[in-house]
Amino acid sequence: MSQKRTGHTHVVLETQEVPPERVDWFLDHVQATSPCLVMDLSVVHENYVEFAKNFHNAHIYYAVKANPAAEVLSTLHGAGANFEVASVPELLECLAVGAHPGDIAYTNPIKKRDDIGKAYALGVRAFTTDSAPDLANIAQVAPGSSVTCRVAVTPPGARSPLGNKFGCSQDMAAALLREAARLGLRPEGVAFHPGSQQLNPHAWDTGIELSAQIFAELAAEGIELNSLNLGGGFPVRYIEPVPPISAYVAAIDGALDRHFSAGIPAIRVEPGRAIVATAGVLISEVVLVAKKAASDTHRWVYLDVGRYGGLAETEQEMIAYQLVTGHDGPNGPVILAGPTCDGDDVLYRKTPYSLPLALRQGDQVRFLGAGAYTASYASVFFNGFSPMATYYIPSQSD
Amino acid sequence: MSQKRTGHTHVVLETQEVPPERVDWFLDHVQATSPCLVMDLSVVHENYVEFAKNFHNAHIYYAVKANPAAEVLSTLHGAGANFEVASVPELLECLAVGAHPGDIAYTNPIKKRDDIGKAYALGVRAFTTDSAPDLANIAQVAPGSSVTCRVAVTPPGARSPLGNKFGCSQDMAAALLREAARLGLRPEGVAFHPGSQQLNPHAWDTGIELSAQIFAELAAEGIELNSLNLGGGFPVRYIEPVPPISAYVAAIDGALDRHFSAGIPAIRVEPGRAIVATAGVLISEVVLVAKKAASDTHRWVYLDVGRYGGLAETEQEMIAYQLVTGHDGPNGPVILAGPTCDGDDVLYRKTPYSLPLALRQGDQVRFLGAGAYTASYASVFFNGFSPMATYYIPSQSD
Secondary structure, eight states, X not given: OOOGGGTOOSOOOOTTSOOHHHHHHHHHHSOOOSSEEEEXXXXXXXXXXXXHHHTTXXXXXXXXXXXXXXXXXXXXXXXXXXXXXSSHHHHHHHHHTTOOGGGEEEOOSOOOHHHHHHHHHTTOOEEEEOSHHHHHHHHHHSTTOXXXXXXXXXXXXXXXXXXXXXXXXXXXXXXXXXXXXXXXXXXXXXXXXXXXXXXOGGGGHHHHHHHHHHHHHHHTTTOOOOEEEOOOOOOOOSSSOOOOHHHHHHHHHHHHHHHOTTOOOEEEEOOSHHHHGGGEEEEEEEEEXXXXXXXXXSEEEEEXXXXXXXXXXXXXGOSOOOEEESOOOOEEEEEEEOSSSXXXXXXXXXXXXXXXXXXXXXXXXXXXXXXXXXXXXOBSSGGGOOOOEEEEEOOTTO | OOOGGGTOOSOOOOTTSOXXXXXXXXXXXXXXXXXXXXXXXXXXXXXXXXXXXXXXXXXXXXXXXXXOOHHHHHHHHHHTOEEEESSHHHHHHHHXXXXXXXXXXXXXXXXXXXXXXXXXXXXXXXXXXXXXXXXXXXXXXXXXXXXXXXXXXXXXXXXXXXXXXXOBOHHHHHHHHHHHHHTTOEEEEEEOOOOEEEOOGGGGHXXXXXXXXXXXXXXXXXXOOOEEEOOOOOOOXXXXXXXXXHHHHHHHHHHXXXXXXXXXXXXXXXXXXXXXXXXXXXXXXXXXXXXXXXXXXXXXXXXXXXTTTTOGGGGGXXXXXXXXXSOOOOEEEEEEEOXXXXXXXXXXXXXXXXXXXXXXXXXXXXXXXXXXXXXXXXXXXXXXXXXXXXXXXXXXXX
């Protein structure tokens, strides 16, 4: 979609991104403060429908941590999503929009025993674990619940490998599921996560193979597992192209056919970024454009949002957002930084961003694809800056 | 001070740290949630008095960003501190505890023109700048104000070098101060910052030398600068010993004598960490202690606070806090991690922490020296976790 009509330049939008004219229309009608996040709930809905169409054989659990806003959860609940939560407050947010506790899984392997008990009291019966003490806690305060064991997999290609902090060894996973049965819990299945913003569709292969071995090992002992949780990690386009979601489905289906020849279990997926990222546009303002020495070849562009104000995923420049300004070129190289007195609050120093030479203080800079892992990360009062506001464009299907 | 009486072990307290028995007494009387930060306002007061005694020839501006709590600001205002602020909300916090706007400097070189105007309307007349557009904004909306120009210095030894984001070249600093005079502003002096938690007392030498050259250059043109701002960066002890503050005073005095032979200007310092860090104890709870494979030689210790809950300075393990548990040894190696579903939420993987083998879920782990750059960094709702509460032990001098 061309942006010529609205005066924004240098971005080619893909499908299922917020149309810039809808953001313009919205901002014309709202006294928005800067910085802020504008979420288009229509796009959340469309992304979910599209994702569900691709994964039509899977049970979809939205990863609430990606964007826990009530408006987002309500939209997804209306679209039929299940939810995976990292904490009791996230669980309460889901229940508050009408989600049934039977459609919610408490998937954080790190949880206080009291919190497991609270979730159980609220009706949750599905837990993910990766360690013996957590399993013992579940057995004690959530008796009879179903338990999925997360196994560590560290495939190449993930922008944020998770294997070190989460998941246990294959042997331990089998032992924990065995122990779950002994403790009166229901050993439900195996989970793994290939890493966030995973660019390689085949990154699921190893986890699927390893899970199939655990299924087979336990089946031989009379323990029938029911489901395989493929985690999240499905990428969205930031500045670099990513494979289409259909490539992930094809790669995963192929691996399932290869490794589960005796029958494919129920499949669960936990998309977060893939559902909400492209629904969000982060609106920021240029605080200053400056050179710091006569010899500088680049400009410093300081924005009113930075790493501590919601752009936490720019740490080590892991996520490089598409930026849109209201100017046409010519462009020149910039270093982008946030507004705080913190030397680490620099967004992009190595990623070669180039912005219009006409850019001035007070101008707006939009971060596309900013609906995931942004507003809820913002610091509560770092350097005196308040967490950004979030605005919601109602779903057109409402 | 021995901790045998209170059952806490493995820590040798230095002077001006929170006595553990005061924290124990306080926690016995308060229904504290975990995690939380306990600030002993007596220690804030004592640290300020001690720092001021060492820097008895300097004007002291407390760096509000280190801990912007009203209770802290009120204590320091009572002790006679000036304040340096990074934003208008920080300024408002200072005014709310009774600070006079004439005792407050707006030192963030990155500020919106509107915010400069707001500060001016509230009575602030001292600004720090490092770029031409910021200087033009000051001249426009804060006419007649005094301006300090920040120059870039990157000495070795700082744990967090700031030179790249802040400060301009020496030539540009002179030009900006010249321009300030032309714009009807008062060119007040030069500022630099040697980097946070600076372990080398001689790290100020280069900045002092460079500043003296700017003073001399402008004096030759008839522009008399009045003050030199040495920034902050004075370290506190975490797990590694640091030189005493007197070593910094001696090194700085020596450099001033060498480079300002014609007369030493008024000196300003901006301590933050050195005033509040040792006044704070962060109380956390062990969520789980787990091994993830039979072959693991270390234990994973998951706490209910992590990098996104207030321990932001553990990024790249820059700050390694002293930890205290209620157990005696024997100890064994651990990896420490936070409670979120984020793979990067690991506190210490490389720093060789060793904690009691008896450590179990539900046990308390205390982070000493946690009064600076913690509570105000906490995310607003990341993974559903609320920002930690802060409690204040009243100053004994109140």
